[in-house]
Amino acid sequence: MMLSIENLNAYYGQAHVLKDVSIKVNKGQVVVMLGPNGHGKSTLLKSLCGMVDSKKGRISYKDQDIIRLPSEKIVNLGITYIAENRELFPYMSVMENLKLGAYSKNARKHEKENLERVFTLFPRLAQRKKQYASTMSGGEAKMLAIARGLMSNADFLAIDEPSLGLQPNLRTEVARIIREINNQGKTILVVEQNIPQITDLADKLYVLEEGRITFEGSKDDALSNDRLKEIFLGMC
Structure with a gap:
């Protein structure tokens, strides 16, 4: 259990x-x-x-x-919590938001491999590394919030x-991503x-x-x- x-x-x-x-x-x-x-x-x-x-x-x-x-x-x-209101830093870039997700000691050791993983899962974020979070659409912001949670290197x-x-x-895209994350062992x-x-x-x-x-x-x-x-x- x-x-x-x-x-x-x-x-x-x-x-x-x-x-x-x-x-x-x-x-x-x-x-x-x-x-x-x-x-x-x-x-x-x-x-x-x-x-x-x-x-x-x-x-x-x-x-x-x-x-x-x-x-x-x-x-x-x-364990990581991904909030419904996303709680992104609006005037920081996609990359800066992602790196803040790797703030714990354990996560910092795996930052590079986790960045590669989230950019594979979310190619749209890879194309928008320098874009401010405040300028993203609702769907993109939700993807960034999930990706930042994955940067914590959490199992749960x-x-x-x-x-x-x-x-x-x-909604269908988010469901697909959740299934893919689960298939990766989360x-x-x-x-x-x-x-x-x-x-x-x-x-x-x-x-x-x-x-x-x-x-x-x-x-x-x-x-x-x-x-x-x-x-x-x-x-x-």
């Missing part, structure tokens, strides 16, 4: 956002977390990556309890709504609302509603559930 989250509770002030959430991710899997906006999906990823202070439960990564570790130590263990990618705001053809936990292109990648699906897990199963299990098909898988 690469990642195990057990009875995770998380809070923002008095707001109880995550309520006894438990999930498991095996090495090499793509696990997709579906759910309505504002029901705790992003909080789950941020809790995993040490970005939420008020939480309790257990988060185990490669058999190490990491729930109290700061985010920089979690990155060094091999926590990706927050990679298709958010993208046109259908770009384990991926991705949260989305209802994007069929992403959920089709899933080895396992979870649904998070009002801070609680309401479904766990395979794609086939989800497709046999009429409510999930209509609301979360975009099917009738």
